[in-house]
Amino acid sequence: MEFPFDVNALFSERITVLDQNLTTGRRSLGRPDHQHHIATVIDELGKASAKAQQLAAPITSAAKLQMNRHHLYLLKDGESNGGRGVAVGFLKVGYKKLFLLDQRGAHVETEPLCVLDFYVAxxxxxxxxxxxxxRWMLQHKRVDPVQMAYDRPSPKFLSFLEKHFGLKDSVPQVNNFVVFDGFFRNRSAVQLRKAPPRKPEGEIKPYSLTEREALREEQKALPWPFARPAPPPPSPPHAQSSAFSRSLSVGSSPSRAPPHRSLAPSSYRGQSAHPQLIESMNCRARRTSSLNRSQISFN
Known part of the structure; x- marks a missing residue:
């Protein structure tokens, strides 16, 4: 790929390694024009790579390279274009944290070196x-091709890996990355570890009987008026009506009749009536009974 400026002035080596600083050596430091031209070369190569892979947008640009800890290897031909040089292609790699499936289908968390973009004019x-x-990248990173992961490799790239490095048996993955047989062997525990299985989302269950009893005890411990009154014990309907009628009839025994709720104002709080109040009620009942008997004998 040709440019209107001198490519050899930007990249002194045949293969130049660029990082997020977009610098190629001491000569590019403090040169805004060099920074701008380097960004232009990266952007144009990224656009050409996206077009060749039929992508909607470039995945390689100077701005994206500055935001990530990736390395871009740029290859030039310094003899072409009248001695001004041309950009032949680039290779971008970087470490990614991935969740992959091994040969047994188990999820594995790993962070390998990944090929993120690869393009030659x-x-x-x-x-x-x-x-x-x-090969220059492999020597620079000191890594074997089988230990790497490849992001959405094109059919041409897969043929390239099979032809030159014998990588043909890939392990199926659910994401866009491709790894080959042998990737999960001879890796350290730091690079490779089993991912914990996800907990199944269960149904929301109601309170158990024990939890409901604990809530009732908490409500009883609350001070009035925050505590809820305890419901009265159920009684048969006929017993309630007969007792009520006997308590209103003349000559009935008040001691047998059940005490009226209005005579024990503290009973709705779950407490018993005071002993003195009960005694006064019994005395009043005895006086009423003796008065009725005296009136009957008088008549």
Whole structure:
């Protein structure tokens, strides 16, 4: 890919490693024009890669590279374009935390080095540039291709990996990444660990009997008027009516009749009547009974 400025002035080496600082060495420090031109080269290569992969938007740009801890390996041909050089292609890698499935289908949490974008200009493909760029990255990162994960590799890239590195038996994944057989072997516990299984979402159950009894005890312990009155024990309907009629009839024994609720104002709080109040009620009942007997004998 050609540019109107001198590519050799920006990239002194055949393969240049760029990070989030977008610097290529001491010569680019303090040069705003160099920073702008480097960003232009990265953006144009990213657009060409997205077009070749039929993506809706580029996944590689200078702005995205500045926001992430990725490395971009840029390959140039310094002899072309009248000695001003051309950009042949690039390879972008970075570490990603992934949840992958191993050969047994178990979820595994790992953070491997991933190939995020790989592009060589169409007219320069099949000239060994891609293989040169990829091998240079492997040597720089000191990693084996089988230990890496590949983000949405194109059919051409998969053929490239099979032809030059023998990677053909991939382990199926549910995300866009591809890993090959041997990825889960010979990895340290820091890089590879089992992900904890997710807890099933159960149904919301009502309170159990024990929990309801505890709530009742808490309500009883609350001071009045926050405590709820305890419901009276159920009684047969006929017994209530007969007792009520006997208590209103003349000559009935008040001691047998059940005490009226109005005579024990504290009973609705779950407490018993005071002993002195009960005694006064019994004395009044005895006086009433003796008065009735005296009136009957007089008549």
């Amino acid at each position: 169409e007219r320069l493909q099949r000239h060994g540039y891609g293989l040169e760029l990829f």
